[in-house]
Amino acid sequence: MTDSYISDRAKELKPSGIRKFFDLVANTSGVISLGIGEPDYVTPWKICGSAINSIQQGYTMYTSNAGMPELRQAVCDDLNRRFGLQYKSENCMITVGASEALDMAARAILNPTDEVIVPEPCYVAYPAVVELAGAKVVSVPTYEKNNFELHAEDIESKITSKTKAILFGYPCNPTGAIMSRERLLEIAELAKKHDLIVMADEIYERLTYGTEHVCFASLPGMQERTILLGGFSKAYAMTGWRIGYALAPKDILDAMLKIHQHVIMCASTASQCAALTALKECQDASKAMIDDYNRRRQLIVGGLRRIGFSVFEPKGAFYCFPNITSTGLSSEEFAEQLLKQEKVAVIPGTAFGDSGEGYVRCCYATAIDDIREALTRIQRFVESLKK
Amino acid sequence: MKKAEVLSILEHNAKLSNQEIADMAGISADEVEKIIREANEEKLILGYKATINWNKLNQQYVFAYIEAKITPQKDVGFDAIAESICKFEETIDVCLMSGAMDLLILVKGKSIRDIADFVTQKLSTVDGVTSTASHFMLKYYKDDGIIVSQRENNLRQSLVL
Numbered sequence: 001m002t003d004s005y006i007s008d009r010a011k012e013l014k015p016s017g018i019r020k021f022f023d024l025v026a027n028t029s030g031v032i033s034l035g036i037g038e039p040d041y042v043t044p045w046k047i048c049g050s051a052i053n054s055i056q057q058g059y060t061m062y063t064s065n066a067g068m069p070e071l072r073q074a075v076c077d078d079l080n081r082r083f084g085l086q087y088k089s090e091n092c093m094i095t096v097g098a099s100e101a102l103d104m105a106a107r108a109i110l111n112p113t114d115e116v117i118v119p120e121p122c123y124v125a126y127p128a129v130v131e132l133a134g135a136k137v138v139s140v141p142t143y144e145k146n147n148f149e150l151h152a153e154d155i156e157s158k159i160t161s162k163t164k165a166i167l168f169g170y171p172c173n174p175t176g177a178i179m180s181r182e183r184l185l186e187i188a189e190l191a192k193k194h195d196l197i198v199m200a201d202e203i204y205e206r207l208t209y210g211t212e213h214v215c216f217a218s219l220p221g222m223q224e225r226t227i228l229l230g231g232f233s234k235a236y237a238m239t240g241w242r243i244g245y246a247l248a249p250k251d252i253l254d255a256m257l258k259i260h261q262h263v264i265m266c267a268s269t270a271s272q273c274a275a276l277t278a279l280k281e282c283q284d285a286s287k288a289m290i291d292d293y294n295r296r297r298q299l300i301v302g303g304l305r306r307i308g309f310s311v312f313e314p315k316g317a318f319y320c321f322p323n324i325t326s327t328g329l330s331s332e333e334f335a336e337q338l339l340k341q342e343k344v345a346v347i348p349g350t351a352f353g354d355s356g357e358g359y360v361r362c363c364y365a366t367a368i369d370d371i372r373e374a375l376t377r378i379q380r381f382v383e384s385l386k387k
Numbered sequence: 388m389k390k391a392e393v394l395s396i397l398e399h400n401a402k403l404s405n406q407e408i409a410d411m412a413g414i415s416a417d418e419v420e421k422i423i424r425e426a427n428e429e430k431l432i433l434g435y436k437a438t439i440n441w442n443k444l445n446q447q448y449v450f451a452y453i454e455a456k457i458t459p460q461k462d463v464g465f466d467a468i469a470e471s472i473c474k475f476e477e478t479i480d481v482c483l484m485s486g487a488m489d490l491l492i493l494v495k496g497k498s499i500r501d502i503a504d505f506v507t508q509k510l511s512t513v514d515g516v517t518s519t520a521s522h523f524m525l526k527y528y529k530d531d532g533i534i535v536s537q538r539e540n541n542l543r544q545s546l547v548l
Contacts (some may be wrong), residue, residue, distance in 0.1 A: 299407055
């Protein structure tokens with residue numbers, strides 16, 4: 001086989017910075033991983049039971065392309081109720097995770113000459129999805145001193161006549177940052193002024209601690225320029241079910257649906273039944289998990305600060321993003337040496353963009369005893385550096 | 388309610404330091420120390436223990452639930468008899484129940500014979516105990532809130548995200 005069979009587009013796609021790291025982790029035993037961004041819970045049993053029941057009842061065929069009507073309506077009702085939105089079923093499609101929703105959104109709106117503003121550090125798939133759609137990523141760094149919030153003035157200087165959209169995810173993977181209403185309103189102003197679409201990945205929206213999430217589409221005039229992406233993986237510990245959704249103005253949603261019809265057909269039927277149960281009957285189970293993440297969040301932030309790191313307080317998702325520059329190591333050196341010396345896996349901040357240099361991502365959706373042991377090992381590692 | 392939060396954290400993991408509990412509850416280590424001291428004094432905390440999967444050790448124990456019917460006594464009802472049953476070292480849990488039986492007693496012994504001796508020679512001879520029914524435990528699936536079999540399995544595969 002030669003390289004010549006591989007498309008230019010596939011060749012140009014950068015391998016994930018995390019991949020390289022996980023290959024290292026996979027070959028080391030006794031590792032405590034703060035690496036994977038996944039709940040350590042299994043899916044609440046009631047949700048699993050409803051999927052099993054659906055199969056027994058004969059729900060084994062395709063659903064409508066856009067998803068089960070009851071589920072689409074339930075997703076709209078839930079968002080409308082919590083955020084004061086006015087979505088109808090025709091604005092909603094059920095997808096194979098928020099990942100598919102993101103891909104459909106990018107493919108539906110982007111032309112090859114378009115530019116998309118993407119704040120960094122960000123989820124590894126954002127730049128890849130934009131590039132696969134043929135468009136150009138324009139990175140905008142966010143800073144610890146600004147609580148990793150996206151500032152309108154930082155975006156405005158990057159806007160050109162080719163700018164089509166802004167793509168962001170808050171609560172943020174990897175920083176754990178959330179956006180205040182004031183900052184989001186500034187972005188909304190900018191979107192209006194320059195006629196931009198906003199792709200808002202709100203997959204972590206239920207995972208906020210002490211602060212209510214502000215849904216971008218709920219800001220005045222924004223429902224008609226927002227593609228809202230979400231899903232069930234994080235709040236209901238349903239990562240393996242691959243079930244998410246997209247909400248958008250009808251003409252954009254119809255375009256997304258056209259692509260979805262050809263490449264996906266529909267999301268898994270059993271997963272859709274499970275998702276409906278999650279939404280309608282499992283808020284308590286979800287809240288119990290989120291309360292527990294909050295305890296772990298405070299445990300890891302407190303522990304890392306006592307070791308001596310400057311740690312931005314994450315108010316959402318399940319990541320913390322300590323500043324490791326005091327060790328004199330780069331993000332990659334820190335992560336690699338920590339793994340080799342103490343068998344603790346964290347992800348170098350640079351995996352999420354150049355502006356992640358000086359940080360590492362620690363996922364605290366991990367057993368409490370593992371977090372405690374990881375903190376002990378990290379402390380030992382940091383002390384060894386001083387010698 | 389910081390007291391309930393501290394106790395709830397402690398209930399799930401009694402090995403945490405005061406500082407760790409303080410971090411998790413968002414209060415100071417001194418406050419945690421005070422709450423725990425008071426909870427000990429008030430007998431809100433009754434003890435600290437590990438949850439052991441005895442099946443994995445060669446030295447296995449036998450557990451049984453014993454239902455007992457008893458004749459309540461004047462003025463004290465079931466309490467005096469229940470409290471005297473609690474004093475047998477074989478008993479782990481002793482509860483007054485609604486329904487057909489009066490007391491449900493969890494006992495632990497080194498053999499079936501141990502437990503049989505306890506029931507026939509000790510429990511049945513207590514004044515007021517009118518009948519017993521023994522149920523030997525065959526397998527633990529969930530122990531003190533922890534699913535026994537899941538603790539060892541890591542089903543996760545590596546992926547990129």
